[in-house]
Structure formats: structure tokens, C-alpha cells
Amino acid sequence: MKYRTIATMQVSALGLGCMGMSEFYGATDAAQSLRTLEAAYHAGVTLFDTAESYGNGDNERLLGRFLAGRRQRVQVATKCGIVREPGQYERRIDNSPAYIRQAVEGSLARLGTETIDLYYVHRIDPNAALEETIGTLADLVDAGKVRAIGLCEVTPATLRRAAAVHPIAAVQSEYSLWTRDPEDGLLEACAELGTAFCAYSPLGRGFLTGKFDAATPLAPNDFRSFNPRFTGENLQANLKIAETVRRLAAQKGCTPAQLALAWLLAQGEHVIPIPGTKREAYLRENLGAVDLTLTPVEVAAIGAALPPGIAAGQRYSAEGMKGLNA
Structure with missing residues (x-):
């Protein structure tokens, strides 16, 4: 495994997104997921990403089972800010100090830990004062409940405003060969501020x-069954993107997943993809990207073949688009 930096922490260059182990991607199997978590750990993965909203806390509970006896050798990232009723996709965004304090206590209990390594605001509440939100998180750092603060799906301006209150260790946003929004100033702002960038859905949700x-x-x-990019005319248009990735991967002698992840890793030492999977075979395939070297010419050619804006359809349904690029 190779390593990158979040705040003062050395983390694996690829993290593991755990969301799909509990919700959103069809049937779940806790035993299978625990085997995948174990395989990731033994392969050198140290960064595990979850959120209180994934499976109504079940994902944190699952990760807590895995963490027992391993806590000092891994980093755990979780999130607050999206509030959903069990089994419902609809959500509201809450950044109130009372909610944040309650949420962190719940996450600590479910994870079975005394400190969360990286605590994200899952979405920014436009009706809350950002400075108060970050100040509340800073108090949790001072109390030893959180080691580092992160933000999700923010603009460069929001990141800089937050960083003026307290250092922001990481930003997590969707970034892949078909979602290149972070290239519009956010990656640059992260590098400027010493903030890591964790790319979720780096394989375009598979x-x-x-x-x-x-x-x-x-x-x-x-949830892809009602995602705009996976339905109707958008789907037919986007199949050409997958075919382009397959062609480029064949030329490189790797799998499409490995090419897509290696391309992200090449965007900067502060970029840390966190592909999610609940299957050990896909985990091992993804990890092969760490050893795949792309030359600057190859990186540029891949980016040119799949330029920003190429994907047909919005990233989410209207409900899922709440709070993006805030």
C-alpha cells in the first residue's frame, strides 16, 4: 500500500467507502461485508468511510464490529448533516449545534470508539451560519471527540470561509471520469489550504x-434505478463513456476500474479516492490501481477522451441534489 496525508494522519492512498454494505445498492450481507473489511485491512487499507445516515446507523454499527481490536491501526471517517427517516430516500439537512453534538455522540457509540478521526459535515445547511457550524465542530476537536474536521460537496468559497474558522482536513465530493466538477477550482483550493480531497463514487457508482x-x-x-444517469436516453448516451474507458484500459493492460482510479490518483498527492464495494473480488481489483503508473501524457489523453460535462444527466435525482456544491 502507498500512503497519503490527511491533517497529521498517514492514510492509505485508496480508502474504502462502506455505504453500499448497508444500503442503496441492492441486497446486503453483513457476513460478506465483514470479510471484505477484513481483506481491506490485511491489504493495507487504513481509511474507512461511513456516515450516520447510511442504513440509519447500521453502517456505523457494522464498521464498529470490524473495528474491535483494530482501532489504533485504522482511521475512521463519518459524517453528520443528512437526516432521513428509516427506509426513506427523502432527506433534510441539519447543521444546528444541538444536532451536531447529538450526532457525534451517536456515531461514537455505534462505532465503539472514543474519537472519530475525520468528522464531515455531510451537506451544508444554507439556513445555518457556517461559522457556527465549524465552531461547534472545533469544540468537539477540543473535547477530544473528533481529531479532524471535513466538509462534503462544498465550493472553493465555502471551503475558504470555513478554513478561516478552523483548519479543514479534508473535503469529500464526487469525482470521477464522468463527474469532474471539483476541477472547477476546488482541487486547487484544497491544495492551497493543505486540505486532502477524498473522491467518492470514483467509479461512477460502478x-x-x-x-x-x-x-x-x-x-x-x-438507488441507481432512479438515478438520471442510469435511465432512459441518458443511459444509452453514457454507455459510450463506459466503452471509452474499456478501450483505454485495454490499451494500458489493466481493468477499467484500475484505469479510472489511477487517473484520479494522478490528479495530485492530496487526492484520495474512496471506492466502495461489498465484494472482496472488486476490492482486490480496485487496489491494483495503487501500483498502476500513468505518465503525464497518458493522464492528459484519458482526460481529453472523457472531458468535463461528458455525462448525460444530473448526478442525482432532485432529492439527492439537495446541498450539492454549497
């Missing part, structure tokens, strides 16, 4: 792996 079969319907409890 689409960029080439394993997505448009002829096979998605399960009703798979």
Missing part, C-alpha cells in the same frame, strides 16, 4: 467499471 449491463434491470432498492 458504471465506469464496464460491468454494468443495461439489459439487466436494477433491484428496486438500488
